[in-house]
Structure formats: C-alpha cells, structure tokens
Amino acid sequence: MSYVLSCIATEHNPFLVALAALMCVVGSWISFSLFRRARDTRGSTRAGWLFLNGMASGSAVWCTHFIAILAFETPLSLEFDPLLTILSLMLAIVGTGIGFGLASSGWGRFAPEAGGLFVGAAIAGMHYLGMAALHVEGFVEWNVSMIVASVALVAGFGVLSLNRAMRPVTRWCHHGAAFCFFLAVVTLHFTGVAALTITPLAPVNPGHQPALWALAFAVAGVGTLVIGMGVVTALIDLRTRALADADRMRLSTSDPLTGLGNRAAFNRVLEDGCSWADASNSQLCVVLVDFDDFKSINQLRGYSAGDAFLTAIGARVMAGLQPEECAMRLGGDEFVVVKRLTDGGSLQGFLDRLQALFTDPVRASGTALSCPVCMGVAIYPDHGLSSSDLLANVGLALARAKQDKLSPVQFSDTVMDAAEKTRRTLGVLLRGVVERGELVVQYQPQFDLETGAISGAEALLRWTHPVLGPVSPADFIPVAEASGQIVGIGEWVLREACRHAAAWPSPFKVAVNLSAVQLRQANLPERVAAILKETGLPASRLELEVTETSLMADLERSVAVLRRLRETGVSIALDDFGTGYSALASLQVFSFDRLKLDKSFAGDLAMSKEARAILKTVLLLGQSLAIPVLAEGVETEPQAAFLREAGCPNVQGFLYSRPISDGALRAMILAQDEAGPRAAARHA
Numbered sequence: 306m307s308y309v310l311s312c313i314a315t316e317h318n319p320f321l322v323a324l325a326a327l328m329c330v331v332g333s334w335i336s337f338s339l340f341r342r343a344r345d346t347r348g349s350t351r352a353g354w355l356f357l358n359g360m361a362s363g364s365a366v367w368c369t370h371f372i373a374i375l376a377f378e379t380p381l382s383l384e385f386d387p388l389l390t391i392l393s394l395m396l397a398i399v400g401t402g403i404g405f406g407l408a409s410s411g412w413g414r415f416a417p418e419a420g421g422l423f424v425g426a427a428i429a430g431m432h433y434l435g436m437a438a439l440h441v442e443g444f445v446e447w448n449v450s451m452i453v454a455s456v457a458l459v460a461g462f463g464v465l466s467l468n469r470a471m472r473p474v475t476r477w478c479h480h481g482a483a484f485c486f487f488l489a490v491v492t493l494h495f496t497g498v499a500a501l502t503i504t505p506l507a508p509v510n511p512g513h514q515p516a517l518w519a520l521a522f523a524v525a526g527v528g529t530l531v532i533g534m535g536v537v538t539a540l541i542d543l544r545t546r547a548l549a550d551a552d553r554m555r556l557s558t559s560d561p562l563t564g565l566g567n568r569a570a571f572n573r574v575l576e577d578g579c580s581w582a583d584a585s586n587s588q589l590c591v592v593l594v595d596f597d598d599f600k601s602i603n604q605l606r607g608y609s610a611g612d613a614f615l616t617a618i619g620a621r622v623m624a625g626l627q628p629e630e631c632a633m634r635l636g637g638d639e640f641v642v643v644k645r646l647t648d649g650g651s652l653q654g655f656l657d658r659l660q661a662l663f664t665d666p667v668r669a670s671g672t673a674l675s676c677p678v679c680m681g682v683a684i685y686p687d688h689g690l691s692s693s694d695l696l697a698n699v700g701l702a703l704a705r706a707k708q709d710k711l712s713p714v715q716f717s718d719t720v721m722d723a724a725e726k727t728r729r730t731l732g733v734l735l736r737g738v739v740e741r742g743e744l745v746v747q748y749q750p751q752f753d754l755e756t757g758a759i760s761g762a763e764a765l766l767r768w769t770h771p772v773l774g775p776v777s778p779a780d781f782i783p784v785a786e787a788s789g790q791i792v793g794i795g796e797w798v799l800r801e802a803c804r805h806a807a808a809w810p811s812p813f814k815v816a817v818n819l820s821a822v823q824l825r826q827a828n829l830p831e832r833v834a835a836i837l838k839e840t841g842l843p844a845s846r847l848e849l850e851v852t853e854t855s856l857m858a859d860l861e862r863s864v865a866v867l868r869r870l871r872e873t874g875v876s877i878a879l880d881d882f883g884t885g886y887s888a889l890a891s892l893q894v895f896s897f898d899r900l901k902l903d904k905s906f907a908g909d910l911a912m913s914k915e916a917r918a919i920l921k922t923v924l925l926l927g928q929s930l931a932i933p934v935l936a937e938g939v940e941t942e943p944q945a946a947f948l949r950e951a952g953c954p955n956v957q958g959f960l961y962s963r964p965i966s967d968g969a970l971r972a973m974i975l976a977q978d979e980a981g982p983r984a985a986a987r988h989a
C-alpha cells in the first residue's frame with residue numbers, strides 16, 4: 306500500500322486529483338440518492354430510476370477514472386483508443402446499472418451483496434478496459450498481485466456499499482453506502498494504476514500537454530452534466546413528493562363532503578387548544594353538535610338531499626365562525642366546534658349563534674330544509690384535565706342532551722356524568738360475568754311472625770368483581786337491564802335458586818326477583834317451566850317477584866306473561882308494594898299471591914303515625930282480597946311487635962337474618978327442624 310500512496314502523492318497533479326475526487330464524491334452520493342428511489346418503487350418507475358442511477362454512477366466512475374488518469378503526471382505522451390474508451394463508459398453505465406438493479410431486485414437472500422459484487426466487477430472492468438484504451442510509447446508491465454488487490458478492494462467495497470444501502474440499521478447507512486462506493490472507485494483506481502509500470506522507449510515531452518488538460522475538463526464537464534441531471538431529477542422528485550405529502554395531509558384532515566376539518570383535524574385542534582389554554586391560563590370550549598332527526602331527511606328526501614343539507618350547513622357554519630373558532634365534521638351528522646375563550650366573551654351568545662347556524666333552514670336540493678340539533682358543551686380545564694377526559698365528558702353531555710328533549714343544550718356535569726361513566730364501566734365489566742363465575746346467589750330467609758318459623762327465602766344476587774370487590778345489585782341490576790344482559794343473568798339466578806331450593810332439607814318456597822326486561826319476554830313461561838323441569842323443583846315451590854314499576858312499563862304484555870306463568874303453577878308476588886304511583890291499580894289487573902310491603906314502611910313505623918295507619922290499611926286490604934302480606938326490612942324488635950299486633954303474617958329483615966349463603970341457610974333450616982322455630986331465628 307505504501308507504493309500506492311506515494312504514487313498518489315508524487316506522480317499526480319493534485320488539482321486534477323481533487324477534481325476527480327470531487328466528481329467521485331458527488332457522483333457516489335447522487336448515485337445512492339437515485340438508488341434509494343429505485344429501491345422504494347416498483348415496475349416502470351423503478352426501471353426509470355435505475356436507468357438514471359446507472360447513468361449517474363457509470364459516469365461518475367468513468368469521469369473519476371479519466372480525470373485521474375489525466376492527472377497522472379507523466380512525461381510520456383498519452384493517447385486514447387476512442388472505441389475502447391467509449392466501451393469503457395458503456396460498461397460502467399450498464400454494469401453498475403445492472404448491479405444496482407440486481408441489488409434491489411429481491412431475488413434471493415443475498416441479492417444486495419450479489420448486486421454489490423456486480424457493481425464492483427463493472428467498476429474494475431471499466432478501469433482495466435479504460436487502461437487498455439490508453440496507448441503510451443513505452444514498455445508496459447503489470448504487477449499481478451496489485452491487480453488482484455485492486456479487484457479485491459473494489460469487490461469488497463462494492464458488496465459493503467449495497468449491503469448497507471439495502472439493509473440499513475441507522476439513517477447514516479445511506480451515507481455509509483455512498484462512502485463505500487466512493488472507496489471502491491478510489492482504491493481500485495490508485496491500486497490499479499500502481500500495478501502499472503511504464504518504461505519509456507523514446508525521448509519524452511517535458512511538461513503536461515495542454516490537450517490533455519482540455520480533455521480532462523471536457524470529461525469533467527460532461528460528467529458534471531450527467532451527474533447534475535441526476536441531482537436535478539432527485540431534487541424535483543423530492544419537491545414533488547413534498548407537495549404530494551402536503552396534499553395527502555390536507556386530504557387526510559379534511560372532510561370531503563363539507564370541506565370542514567375531520568376527526569383527525571379535530572384531535573389536533575383539541576390538543577393545540579388545550580396546550581394554548583394551559584399556556585395562556587385561559588379556557589377552551591368544545592361543543593359537540595348532533596342533528597336530532599337527520600335520518601328522516603335521508604329517508605324522506607333521499608341521500609343526495611341529506612348530503613346537500615350537510616354541505617350547505619357546513620358552508621354556513623364555516624362562513625359564520627369568528628376568529629378563534631373552528632368547526633369540524635366528525636362523521637355522519639355529528640359536528641364539533643371548538644372556541645378559544647379569550648376575553649370572557651359571552652359563551653351564551655356563542656352557543657345561540659351556533660344553534661342558529663345549525664338549525665336555521667338551508668336551501669338544499671331545491672327546498673328549504675332544517676333539522677333540530679342537540680349540543681353537548683364542555684369547557685377545558687373545568688370539565689376535564691386532559692383532551693381525552695374532555696372528549697369523554699362532552700360526549701356524555703351530548704348523550705344527556707339527546708335524551709332531554711326540553712333542553713337540547715347540555716353542559717358537562719361532572720357529578721352526573723361520573724355516575725353515567727360508572728354505569729358504562731359496569732356495563733363493560735358485566736359482560737361474561739356468568740361465565741367467569743363472579744356471581745353467587747344468597748338467600749334471605751322469610752319468617753312466620755307468629756311462630757318464628759322459616760316460611761321461605763328470597764334469592765338475592767351478589768356480584769364480586771375481582772378488582773372492584775362486591776358491587777350492590779341496586780347498582781348493577783339497572784345497568785344489566787339497560788343493556789339486556791339481565792336476561793342471561795336472570796335465567797342463571799333462576800336456575801341456581803331452583804337447584805339450591807330443590808336440595809333444601811324442608812320444602813320451603815324460594816322467591817326470585819324478575820326484572821321488567823324479563824317480564825316482557827314472551828317465552829319467559831317456557832323458560833321457567835324448562836328450568837323447573839331441569840332442576841326438579843316443583844312449580845308450587847317457586848315464587849316470582851315483580852314490582853309495580855316493572856309491571857307498568859308494558860302493562861298488557863306483562864300481565865299476559867304473568868297469566869301464562871301462573872298456569873305453570875308458580876306463584877307471583879308484588880314486590881315493593883306501596884312505593885309506586887298506582888299500587889291499587891296493580892291489584893286490579895292481576896290477582897297476586899302475595900304482597901311484599903316495601904321496607905320503607907317498616908323503617909317509618911317508629912316515626913310516623915301515617916306509616917302505621919297505611920300499614921294497617923294495607924294489611925286489611927290484603928285480608929279482604931285474601932292476599933297474604935309480607936313486610937320487608939324489619940330491623941328492630943318494636944317494628945316486629947307492631948307488625949305482629951297488626952296481624953302481619955310474614956316478615957323478612959335484618960332483625961331475623963341478613964341474606965346468607967345457601968349452605969348457611971341449609972344449616973339454619975336443619976337447626977329449626979331439630980330444635981324448633983325459635984332456634985332457627987337465633988341461629989341467624
């Protein structure tokens with residue numbers, strides 16, 4: 306190698322060497338820029354890029370070689386064979402082009418390295434063909450080991466460069482690849498030249514020939530043109546791509562129908578707005594707008610009228626907004642408007658203006674159309690400390706606005722919405738609750754007030770969530786009812802209660818609560834009959850409890866179901882009697898087998914003489930209708946004493962027993978069987 310270096314330092318014109326190096330650096334870099342585009346495209350585009358890639362790399366290699374040869378400060382006169390010279394240029398262009406093509410072809414695991422080898426071979430071929438084109442008047446000797454070294458270097462750097470370009474691990478690999486390509490050309494050239502020794506045969510010219518200088522500059526000029534063309538192409542491509550990206554960005558954030566921003570734009574506006582509010586210690590108002598009955602425009606006038614309506618609304622809203630306000634369409638008939646509250650300007654004025662912008666009639670499809678809206682309003686940071694919280698809360702406010710027909714604009718109410726959020730969370734957690742075995746049924750025994758004997762038991766559902774712990778049925782039953790999950794859960798409770806009761810030591814009745822949703826199920830009687838058959842519990846031992854409220858939800862249907870249920874032999878109790886508006890009306894529509902007096906009456910007995918009067922009246926009513934009464938929620942001895950005196954036959958309450966497990970109930974029944982009724986109550 307020391308010979309190679311001294312050859313560069315002593316036998317070359319430094320200016321032309323620098324020019325050659327410059328050609329090589331720029332050519333290498335632009336070659337790999339073009340190659341990156343070829344690599345990332347397919348089909349004819351890729352072929353086009355590869356063509357430019359081959360042109361740039363081939364010219365760079367060739368120009369570097371020729372300028373460097375001309376830089377060779379030899380007193381000999383140099384001549385070039387035109388055909389071989391042109392062939393060497395062709396070889397460089399085609400060879401490197403094919404090499405780059407192969408490297409990016411994806412043919413086989415080592416295609417990049419094979420392509421690199423090909424590129425190396427093309428550079429070496431170009432060099433030695435170029436050297437063959439050089440005619441000097443002298444005796445030419447080649448050093449074979451230097452030739453081998455030069456080929457090994459160009460092959461090694463060629464492989465390395467395309468390996469880095471095709472298998473990058475950092476963003477620097479692209480530059481590394483170009484640098485390896487540069488090294489391939491340079492090391493080959495100077496090792497290859499050093500392999501050559503020329504002994505002059507005739508007297509030599511002193512000094513460098515001006516014709517060769519001109520040739521050097523001509524070659525450099527042509528090379529610069531070709532490489533420059535590559536640079537310009539790459540730059541045009543870069544710019545076109547930037548424009549296309551900007552276009553794509555604009556399209557991806559705008560709603561094609563109305564021209565307003567879309568959901569993606571909204572997310573950004575919201576994020577930016579929250580940051581602005583934080584930085585300026587101000588507030589941001591988010592209004593979610595939803596048309597109340599947009600469906601009917603589509604249904605009555607067709608989808609094109611619906612689209613025309615939304616387009617017209619979008620245009621009017623856009624025109625009617627003031628600075629610091631921004632509207633977007635989230636999809637369907639849902640819009641959102643964000644306002645930066647700068648100077649405490651009137652929020653109500655803004656909301657009124659929005660209402661008019663959205664609800665005043667617009668001309669669409671030849672007619673005047675209008676549609677009422679609901680709006681949910683949330684203020685950052687008052688109604689949520691993060692954009693996602695704010696979004697969730699404004700959604701809940703809108704949901705409330707949709708329900709409340711009288712006030713279609715609803716502000717986020719964190720207390721109310723927290724309850725709604727809990728309900729939604731419970732709804733999600735309830736999914737699959739039966740399958741996961743998180744439910745159990747407990748039993749609260751019912752007693753004969755006179756004898757103290759157990760007379761039956763009410764099945765009460767218990768849910769223990771692995772993280773939340775025990776959840777009250779008063780909280781989760783309404784959620785399960787709203788989502789319809791109560792049907793599956795209710796059937797599970799019924800089966801479980803019947804299965805347990807069938808195995809009790811004494812044949813007491815088991816009472817199971819029915820929800821309003823279950824009561825509307827037309828096939829409920831068949832389901833109940835099937836469960837009784839499956840568990841072996843006689844129908845006479847099952848009592849189903851319905852509340853007056855659930856009955857009134859759909860009176861006719863519920864009563865029809867109750868009648869068919871009664872036919873299967875089960876008895877029906879009216880639960881929470883006295884809490885509804887039309888307790889007496891319920892008694893008219895169906896002849897119940899039992900009245901369960903709501904626990905609030907027992908609670909009030911000590912305090913109010915009205916409660917005592919009502920209780921006595923209800924007991925009389927029961928007697929005259931021949932319906933036995935059970936008082937719920939008996940907690941104290943004085944309450945029990947009053948009920949006993951008033952002639953209430955049955956009771957249920959904490960005084961006697963809290964709801965207990967099936968096993969505990971069985972133990973209680975056994976204790977009663979062995980030692981008598983009082984023992985059972987004591988056992989509790």
Ligand code: C2E
Nearest residue numbers: 765766778779782798818819820938939940957958959960
């Ligand atoms: P409910 O049917 O009125 O059930 C009686 C409720 O009163 C039970 O509450 C019971 O634990 C409670 N209780 C009993 N004795 C006393 C007492 O002396 N004092 C007081 N303060 N409370 C007493 P729980 O178990 O929390 O159930 C609440 C409600 O959940 C039930 O009211 C019922 O409407 C519903 N529920 C429970 N299990 C089921 C079920 O399996 N299906 C359906 N659809 N609803 C159920």
Ligand code: CA
Nearest residue numbers: 763818850880
């Ligand atoms: Ca009940």
Ligand code: CA
Nearest residue numbers: 880881901937
């Ligand atoms: Ca009750």
